[in-house]
Amino acid sequence: MIALPEVRGKLLRNEPLAPYTWFRVGGAAEALFIPADAEDLADFLKALDPAVPVTVLGVGSNVIVRDGGVEGVVIRLAGRSWAQITTDGDTVTAGAGALDSMVAKASAKAGIAGLEFYAGIPGTIGGALTMNAGCYGSETKDVLVSAWGLTQAGERVDYDLADFGYTYRHSRAPADIIWIEATYRGTTDEPEAVAARISEITSRRETTQPIREKTGGSTFKNPKGHSSWKLVDEAGWRGKLHAENGGGAKFSDLHSNFMINPGEATAADIEGLGEAVRADVLAKTGVQLEWEIKRIGRR
Template sequence: MKTVDGAKLLASLGEGIKEVRGRLTPDAPMDRVTWFRAGGLAELMFHPHDVEDLATFLKLLPEEVPLTVTGVGSNLLVRDGGIPGVVIRLSAKGFGDVELAGENRIKAGGICPDKNIAAMALDHGIAGFEFYYGIPGSIGGALRMNAGANGGETKDLVVEVHAVDRKGSQHVLSNADMGYTYRHSAAPAGLIFTHAVFQGQAGDKEEIRAKMDAVRQHRETVQPIREKTGGSTFKNPEGHSAWKLIDEAGCRGMMIGGAQMSPMHCNFMINTGQATGYELEYLGETVRSRVLEHSGVMLQWEIKRLGKFMPGYEVKEFLGRATA
């Protein structure tokens, strides 16, 4: 059931849209974008050619049109009713570069895979980036959520972040401006991160390689990396491990339709075949409800959920249970 109309939205943008050089796709299927391989349509998807093209488009876009920004789709759950308005997905050609930016400094585009910046650091003997080798996402997402693993966090490396706002104006933010806390930044939600500069320290290549190999081996051993998954489903509550709470609540391997909490790592939700966005989100809320009932802990989603529910297939938080 189609619930968006991208052609109508595109036509409403008028003649000015001819100035835009990037690709505009009405009714873009988000199940081809997200790693879950589930979800509805984006009303209109835009792949900007470069920063200037992005700014041009945003200046043309009416304020009332909803705007959503996605990365590579690694930790994204799209609901089956689709995403209204415009979805911006940065192009690899315009925003995927990674390069040296000074002594032990690296500049990376917003859509650059995290593992690419780790590989660049290894090539040049720059330590501190090893944890990125185990994060299946892009730099833009890492900046937004202060991505981390294996004892490292994005906040430890950021020097400055370049961004474009909803009106097409460009900004440069310092590390302090980003307001980092655990798996969160306080940067305005409307900013689109185009690239950033990171600072590491001089290191021994063999030691860096050994740490990256350890990260890779850990992921391959304990995480379902070959499945259709969104990575860690829930944040670790203070003083707890999310997977332990899920396991203790009896949710390891739990299935709803084609959605399952991985038997290998029960804080990873997977699409075993043809799971819908509804089944995935309903499973997640079922787990949250059971963990709350068992331990009294309210798990918080780490996966970002976007879009509209299909009529009759709404999912309430904790399945509507009282949380007070």
């Protein structure tokens, strides 16, 4: 059993992670830490044995937790202290645990345009910073000003937009930084106009994506010159059930770049489906699909 520092937040051992993910699959964390605030997290990281693996889990919207569980400590930034959103003029500051959709709504209320696209992303600000999240023609890099976080040694680091080196769904910032807060800059607009654009994005998402299913969002990044959903569809995988060790997983009939757990799928079913499709698409088209969904833990 790993030695863990004293904390003010919540520290759970052998905690099942499936309830914390949108796919509702996966094994347990050796330890799950939900820190009370940034100071609690920094103190914990400074005292933790650096040999203990650390994994950050947001709302679990874009991740497969493997059936064997996750070694070391899983950190989840959940609760009011991590989800604060404030506005000032044309800027928005949000905690890493704030839902992207709530940041979009807060921006609209303050009459700040430019962050409407966040209404279409089912995750948190921490994840958005890590992967330059975007949709419908806009990305995090278009509105981000700066962010700060903690290293796994508990030391604060500050990043301006240029430091991230953002490209499509990628950042050159060290992957082990735990983001705490981000500041964005939009443009002033009438709140009603911003809210109307958010409503349009929300309606479009509800009619084109299986958001009420156990899903993980977009499975694959779009290869240059291609749409992943078209490649998956043309390879014949839309709605086709695939099972490895459980009840099976499939790509949605509604959107063929969204995998879903239609019932009792295992993590192996879901990841196995993704790998089977990658191999099939490569064989048929010569195009290599790259995972957008993160896979963590032991098989």
